[in-house]
Amino acid sequence: MQPVALEDLDIRPAAPLLIVDVDEVLAHFMAGFERYAARHGVEMRIDRFALFQNMYRPGESEPIDFETGKQLFDDFFRHGADDLDPVDGAADALATLSQRAGVVILTNAPAHALESRTGWLSKHGFDYPMILHSGLKGPTIAGMAARTSGPAAFIDDLLPNLESSYESAPAVARFQIIADHRLRPLAPTVPERHALHEEWTTLGPALAAVIG
Numbered sequence: 001m002q003p004v005a006l007e008d009l010d011i012r013p014a015a016p017l018l019i020v021d022v023d024e025v026l027a028h029f030m031a032g033f034e035r036y037a038a039r040h041g042v043e044m045r046i047d048r049f050a051l052f053q054n055m056y057r058p059g060e061s062e063p064i065d066f067e068t069g070k071q072l073f074d075d076f077f078r079h080g081a082d083d084l085d086p087v088d089g090a091a092d093a094l095a096t097l098s099q100r101a102g103v104v105i106l107t108n109a110p111a112h113a114l115e116s117r118t119g120w121l122s123k124h125g126f127d128y129p130m131i132l133h134s135g136l137k138g139p140t141i142a143g144m145a146a147r148t149s150g151p152a153a154f155i156d157d158l159l160p161n162l163e164s165s166y167e168s169a170p171a172v173a174r175f176q177i178i179a180d181h182r183l184r185p186l187a188p189t190v191p192e193r194h195a196l197h198e199e200w201t202t203l204g205p206a207l208a209a210v211i212g
Ligand SMILES: [Mg+2]
Pocket: 021, 022, 023, 024, 025, 156, 157, 158
């Protein structure tokens, strides 16, 4: 599996299109990052929908500062991001859906994450073109969806990306899944605007209904 530049992305002009996030959609990011942080003396106490604000030195009551968190995050994508568990059912569901739809992986991760990200995706059966992205995803989704007359759907865990997609490309169906069961009850959602799923066992059929 190779990363591709947006302009080189091959989108079939009449085929359905699925645009899929990685962390907390295909990969258990929080749990993997938690294991990595623990090896560096930082523990996760998940009591809000956040990352660094849930991370503490043992025995301390204030979370680590942003700089410490950012350093751990950057190092994780250098040394630890191969160690992520795949989300149950995601690979099988996408394999089936990809018989009819184009699948594009759209992931926000640091540039130095390119190798670990593509390696992880290949290893776990997600052999689809990947765009390494930064920032809100709506405009990029709009650009991709404009290249096919077929139906399109976008799957992400983060409400800001789903809202961005709604604003930039309202015709693209939106689905939210938050794989980490500890984060799920804390996550901002707007289920009447972005269909909310807990498992790929229901998300897969819902996507199949969109792509027809
Ligand atoms: Mg994500």
